[in-house]
Amino acid sequence: MSTAVDVLFGVLYGDCLGAPYEFHNGPVTSPIAVGPSVFGHPAGRGTDDTETTVAVAEGLIDASQDGRSTTTAIAERLLAWHRTSPPDVGGTTASGLDAFDHSGDPRSGAATEHSVANGSLMRSAPFAVMNGDGSELAVDSSRTTHAHPQVLGCVRAYVRMLQMIMNGAEPTAIQVGDLAEDDLDLHPELEPAEIPCPGIGFAPYALDLAVWSATAATDFSSGIETIIRRGGDTDTNGAICGAVLAARFGFPSELVSPLDAERVDELTHLGRRLAVLNADQLRP
Structure with a gap:
């Protein structure tokens, strides 16, 4: 059975494999490999997808230690990251964190039709690798930056799907749609190249992938390559799907070598800490 560390490695690897091809217009047909991001992140280190995943993991651990609101603890970690002026922070994420910085309200995220973005979905894997059900904690934390009902439904479905896989189940696409508790218009019958994409960074599209x-990938390596070759928001789609693939198949040990050693150590530590937490004992 896959571990919390496997899942976090899946996030990092998917992020790093997709980083050189972000915003690629159309399918990626050239050979793909881990490399520097289009924003200049070093190869194997990860972009905002990995960095915000780390912030969420640290916030969950903070909340478990001092009894604070989980949403507040994570928002503070995300804000600290935002203050480092990362080169690739998304607009919806930046707006939500700026609002939190000014108001102190950790549920300041936008809920407009223009905010159905994947910025909270990409950082949600840590909620799924704890004991108990972390899905509603993830939904509440999403509201810091992304509060649109479709995004909240995507986050809920994604975390519950990961939890099912971590517990040994094989979720069907229909079950995943039901878990969202919202009409997300998923396309479980389609291959990634056939799934309609309304725009780069659209959260329901990332959930479709x-x-x-x-449900359909046959192994980690070919699965993550299929996702990256789709083009578009390749690093975020890679991070989101890398976690799922690692939960299903484990993380292949031979894929650790191109990853940044310091980041690998960090995620190993965080994964082991998260694996002993109980989401049901944390406050939203």
Whole structure:
């Protein structure tokens, strides 16, 4: 059975494999490999997808230690990251964190039709690798930056799907749609190249790719390559689907070598800490 560390490695590897091809217009047909991001992140280190995943993991651990609101603890970690002026922070994420910085309200995220973005979905894997059900903690934390009902439904479905896989179940696409508790218009019958994409960074599209990863991919390596070759928001789609693929198949040990050693150590430590937490004992 896959571990919390496997899942976090899946996030990092998917992020790093997709980073050189972010915003690629159309399918990626050239050979793909881990490399520097289009924003200049070093190869194997990860972009904002990995960095915000780390912030969420640290916030969950903070909340478990001092009894604070989980949403507040994570928002503070995300804000600290935002203050480092990362080169690739998304607009919806930046707006939500700026609002939190000014108001102190950790549920300041936008809920407009223009905010159905994947910035909270990409950082949600840590909620799934704890004991108990972390899905509603993930939904509440999403509201720091992304509060649109479709995004909240995507986050809920994604975390519950990951939890099912971590517990040994094989979720069907229909079950995943039901878990969202919202009409997300998923396309479980389609291959990634056939799934309609309304725009780069659209959260329901990323969930569609994650559903394919959970139900139709045959192994980690070919699965993550299929996702990256789709083009578009390749690093984020890679991070989201990398977690799912690692939960299903484990993380292949031979894929650790191109990853940044310091980041690998950090995620190993965080994964082991998260694996002993109980989401049901944390406050939203």
